[in-house]
Amino acid sequence: MSLSTADLLDYDEVLERFDPVLGLEVHVELSTNTKMFCGCPTAFGAEPNTQVCPVCLGLPGALPVVNGKAVESAIRIGLALGCEIAPWCRFARKNYFYPDMPKNFQTSQYDEPIAFNGSLSLELADGTVVEVGIERAHMEEDTGKSLHVGGATGRIHGAEHSLLDYNRAGVPLIEIVTKPITGTGARAPEVARAYVTALRDLLRALDVSDVRMDQGSLRCDANVSLMPRGATEFGTRTETKNVNSLRSVERAVRHEMSRQGAVLVAGGEIMQETRHFDESTGTTSAGRRKETSEDYRYFPEPDLVPMAPSADWVEQLRTTLPELPWERRKRVQTDWQLSDLELRDLVNAGALDLVAATVDAGAAPDAARAWWVNYLSQEANSRGVELAELPISPSQVARVAALVAEGELTNKLAREVVDGVLAGEGEPDAVVESRGLAVVSDDTALYAAIDDALAAQPDVAEKIRGGKVQAAGAIVGAVMKATKGQADAKRVRELVLERCAG
Amino acid sequence: MSNLTHSTAADLAAKIHAGEVSSVEVTQAHLDRIAAIDSTVHAFLHVDTEGALAAARAVDEDVAAGRPVASPLAGVPLALKDVFATKDIPTTCGSRILENWVPPYDATVTRRLREAGVVVLGKTNMDEFAMGSSTENSAFGVTRNPWDLDRVPGGSGGGSSASLAAFEAPLAIGTDTGGSIRQPASVTGTVGVKPTYGGVSRYGLVAFSSSLDQGGPCARTVLDAALLHEVIAGHDPFDSTSIDAPVPPVVAAAREGAAGDLRGVRVGVVREFTGEWYQSGVLGAFERSVEVLRELGAEVVEVSCPNFDYALPAYYLIAPSEASSNLARFDAMRYGLRVGDERGNSAEQVMALTREAGFGEEVKRRIMVGTYALSSGYYDAYYGQAQKVRTLISRDFERAFGEVDVLVSPTTPTTAFRIGERVDDPVAMYRADLCTIPANMSGTPAMSVPAGLSEEDGLPVGLQIMAPALQEQRMYKVAAAYEVARDKAAGGALINRVPELEVAR
Amino acid sequence: MPNISREEVAHLARLARLAVTEAELDKFAGQLDVILQSVARVGEVAADDIPPTSHAVPLRNVFRADEIRPGLTQEQVLAGAPSVEDGRFRVPRILGEQA
Ligand SMILES: [Mg+2]
Numbered sequence A: 001m002s003l004s005t006a007d008l009l010d011y012d013e014v015l016e017r018f019d020p021v022l023g024l025e026v027h028v029e030l031s032t033n034t035k036m037f038c039g040c041p042t043a044f045g046a047e048p049n050t051q052v053c054p055v056c057l058g059l060p061g062a063l064p065v066v067n068g069k070a071v072e073s074a075i076r077i078g079l080a081l082g083c084e085i086a087p088w089c090r091f092a093r094k095n096y097f098y099p100d101m102p103k104n105f106q107t108s109q110y111d112e113p114i115a116f117n118g119s120l121s122l123e124l125a126d127g128t129v130v131e132v133g134i135e136r137a138h139m140e141e142d143t144g145k146s147l148h149v150g151g152a153t154g155r156i157h158g159a160e161h162s163l164l165d166y167n168r169a170g171v172p173l174i175e176i177v178t179k180p181i182t183g184t185g186a187r188a189p190e191v192a193r194a195y196v197t198a199l200r201d202l203l204r205a206l207d208v209s210d211v212r213m214d215q216g217s218l219r220c221d222a223n224v225s226l227m228p229r230g231a232t233e234f235g236t237r238t239e240t241k242n243v244n245s246l247r248s249v250e251r252a253v254r255h256e257m258s259r260q261g262a263v264l265v266a267g268g269e270i271m272q273e274t275r276h277f278d279e280s281t282g283t284t285s286a287g288r289r290k291e292t293s294e295d296y297r298y299f300p301e302p303d304l305v306p307m308a309p310s311a312d313w314v315e316q317l318r319t320t321l322p323e324l325p326w327e328r329r330k331r332v333q334t335d336w337q338l339s340d341l342e343l344r345d346l347v348n349a350g351a352l353d354l355v356a357a358t359v360d361a362g363a364a365p366d367a368a369r370a371w372w373v374n375y376l377s378q379e380a381n382s383r384g385v386e387l388a389e390l391p392i393s394p395s396q397v398a399r400v401a402a403l404v405a406e407g408e409l410t411n412k413l414a415r416e417v418v419d420g421v422l423a424g425e426g427e428p429d430a431v432v433e434s435r436g437l438a439v440v441s442d443d444t445a446l447y448a449a450i451d452d453a454l455a456a457q458p459d460v461a462e463k464i465r466g467g468k469v470q471a472a473g474a475i476v477g478a479v480m481k482a483t484k485g486q487a488d489a490k491r492v493r494e495l496v497l498e499r500c501a502g
Numbered sequence B: 001m002s003n004l005t006h007s008t009a010a011d012l013a014a015k016i017h018a019g020e021v022s023s024v025e026v027t028q029a030h031l032d033r034i035a036a037i038d039s040t041v042h043a044f045l046h047v048d049t050e051g052a053l054a055a056a057r058a059v060d061e062d063v064a065a066g067r068p069v070a071s072p073l074a075g076v077p078l079a080l081k082d083v084f085a086t087k088d089i090p091t092t093c094g095s096r097i098l099e100n101w102v103p104p105y106d107a108t109v110t111r112r113l114r115e116a117g118v119v120v121l122g123k124t125n126m127d128e129f130a131m132g133s134s135t136e137n138s139a140f141g142v143t144r145n146p147w148d149l150d151r152v153p154g155g156s157g158g159g160s161s162a163s164l165a166a167f168e169a170p171l172a173i174g175t176d177t178g179g180s181i182r183q184p185a186s187v188t189g190t191v192g193v194k195p196t197y198g199g200v201s202r203y204g205l206v207a208f209s210s211s212l213d214q215g216g217p218c219a220r221t222v223l224d225a226a227l228l229h230e231v232i233a234g235h236d237p238f239d240s241t242s243i244d245a246p247v248p249p250v251v252a253a254a255r256e257g258a259a260g261d262l263r264g265v266r267v268g269v270v271r272e273f274t275g276e277w278y279q280s281g282v283l284g285a286f287e288r289s290v291e292v293l294r295e296l297g298a299e300v301v302e303v304s305c306p307n308f309d310y311a312l313p314a315y316y317l318i319a320p321s322e323a324s325s326n327l328a329r330f331d332a333m334r335y336g337l338r339v340g341d342e343r344g345n346s347a348e349q350v351m352a353l354t355r356e357a358g359f360g361e362e363v364k365r366r367i368m369v370g371t372y373a374l375s376s377g378y379y380d381a382y383y384g385q386a387q388k389v390r391t392l393i394s395r396d397f398e399r400a401f402g403e404v405d406v407l408v409s410p411t412t413p414t415t416a417f418r419i420g421e422r423v424d425d426p427v428a429m430y431r432a433d434l435c436t437i438p439a440n441m442s443g444t445p446a447m448s449v450p451a452g453l454s455e456e457d458g459l460p461v462g463l464q465i466m467a468p469a470l471q472e473q474r475m476y477k478v479a480a481a482y483e484v485a486r487d488k489a490a491g492g493a494l495i496n497r498v499p500e501l502e503v504a505r
Numbered sequence C: 001m002p003n004i005s006r007e008e009v010a011h012l013a014r015l016a017r018l019a020v021t022e023a024e025l026d027k028f029a030g031q032l033d034v035i036l037q038s039v040a041r042v043g044e045v046a047a048d049d050i051p052p053t054s055h056a057v058p059l060r061n062v063f064r065a066d067e068i069r070p071g072l073t074q075e076q077v078l079a080g081a082p083s084v085e086d087g088r089f090r091v092p093r094i095l096g097e098q099a
């Protein structure tokens, strides 16, 4: 299905007529050893149906038992988001039939989430700070995975049958739901992306999840609605699923705004529905509309007893919170002596963790920053991937920086080494070796090249000997050319002057 | 009449452990009895001959080698309700949808029985998913009451109670959600105990109503029930609702009670358990049993539990609601029956076709009631109100137990009714659980002990004894004292008056 | 309060994934009506100040250590399946997107 441009309203026009309202639901898979309600492992990528037991397979008679570590993670996430922690709460059953859900109900939390009423502050590219309200964070379990066979696309539509793997069924999830985000205007897509980015950084700092959007350990559903400018009553929203990267979050929101704008301007009505984001086209499409609205028939999970985290426990968990991302940014700015702009560039490039890791591996902050924010960011951009997804590690970058600092590599050579690492040619030292990139620091070799150059340009040699030191540049240039740039120009210059002084 | 099949579990255990008789002989005697009469009674859905004999041999080897036996019941045969998962043995819950399903795991109760050296003879018939009071709702045929083959053996655990009354097993396991252990015990003249909720693990017990279900012992004597109780009870980390506390000393209490002294015990007669639905012969037998308790020295007073009147309607909201969710997993995707997987039918269609074909009428009816009671707009008026009734019932119990040690009532309003008599009147069927449901609602323990025969039809009546949570020893003591006194007065155990069954050729 | 129509029964059956027949619609409509009339009595008691009881036992905070336990083998998992392909459960085509 393709969309004609007539189906989309020009973005500027959307903003002239409407105010967008966002609501973001993020599902995070916890990186616990075991599942939410049973002792099965949670490792990604195992053979199908090999990480299951009677409990997560929903076999008749099996019963859940709550993973205490998952509750701990949920409380820590709640605390880091500034939430209140419920002194008493329960799990509830969300009843609906779906083949990837073994019990045909999801054990989740309903009106008694473990954490509620918090906020997350984020900084946009230009330094604007946006405070996003957090409605709730609650615990639930993941579903299994279905593979759709037959039909053209591997998508659910047109498939002849499906194959189910329940390894993921029962993996602990935390669902984090924002309050409605209003007043963002044109920046709604940017805010959506910044929110998911900030949340991801926070969860990473808490060390509670792999936060890999590409592997589904962090998933975002974007609720978008439009209301006429100045109105106070929200419009009908759509919920876009399958938004699997930070970039997609931004694109999906922007696309929904334009699509809804077009529908509303044409006098149409927005259907409250679930939409599917297509990465390849950047568009959303409606799912199969249900004949009747879902009625989940929530009720307290009778197989589990209530949770009542004691104040002592909550306070003890508060002491385990790591330095939070915004605190860390403040500290890094001081430690590395960065201007506001430098810090912002660093953060916007998504390079803070990488630079810090590179510094930890021994590089100077400035050098580490230069590599990631300048050279590697461009590379990531042109490849269309996240900085962290580049096939080079902070310790590899630190090694290259060390080689430069030791004079083993020039900046130009260093870039070639980095290119070699990115091309999969191995560790920096191996690339230096195989590409023959080491600085020619062997003075004997340099003397030979200098003598050749002096012999080739006797008039220049004469000038130098006559005291015209600036004429040395021509000889240095010739030597650099002869050594294919692998010599340290400063050293060559010293040797040329030394040679002509005699 | 074989000695071995008509002995108590305690006697059999003593003889097996002393080497006077082998467990294999005892087991074989019961297997023979099943082969001879079960085509008439139909208590069993599956008989595990090989497994039973293997378990019996293991006990005999221990005895022969002079090793300590695994438990006081090692070597004694038992009939297991087909609602407990048994590894490599079919578990059907009396339902077409689970026909031929073989679990890859053991329920905790199953495991404890095996570890105790108890010989599991097979799996007993039941109302489908334990929904019923007559065992007529089994997809695999009715079970008959050995006292009168035209009558029901109670339900849902009619297979377990009938197997005891037919001398096919000296011990059985049942589950009690609204009375499914006590009501069948009552109408078959046997003993049935619903322990405190959380006293016996539910892990591997196929759920009907999670907040009410409780497995428990069934036997022909109070002491046998107590011995079995101690084998299956106790904390289980695989059941979050399992209570982490010592098992009440029920065997000691049963032995103590058998001395026949109930002085100092305060017994409360619940005023509300009488009225138009009660058969006069049942009330007569109950009054006589209260008289016996008084003669044994108990102080008997009348107590009022006004909210018990609302237990039945609340139960018929809570149980179907939880069931509608618990039974959602039977969807033809991963195990069990699959119907309609053809002509390009979708998964949704196959689920609906399978559930339509695989569930019996009572199960479907309750799923619908539960779906209704939980749906938005009705939740508060139905499920929510029913949960409040639970609170009120628990408060009634608390108040009553402030005044007395145990409460007593008839177990059921009537004796065993005729097969087919109530199948078209669900509400009349539901009344069979009138007296048993309050204990499920509050999670408190309760049991039924034979209280003689009803005057008008000569069928067994049960005396229900209820105790506060985790105070099972109180009711076992009273039950044992009553049992001894009643048997003495009647010149023998009630169970020996079961008519002799015709042995099939 | 209840007066269950055929349409309501059909809606409940859809929610519960039961492909009820036309005859059952009529039968269940009548029976559900009777049952719901009789259980509606719970509305007579239990005022606002009565807390609901969802669990009969007063347990709290029952948690398990985050330790891996052996599960089932793929063979055991698939042994009872109506249909299997490539180590997975094979099921008919799925119409709707996930809720
Ligand atoms: Mg959710």
Ligand SMILES: [Zn+2]
Pocket: A035, A038, A039, A040, A051, A052, A053, A054, A055, A056, A057, A170, C071
């Ligand atoms: Zn598992």
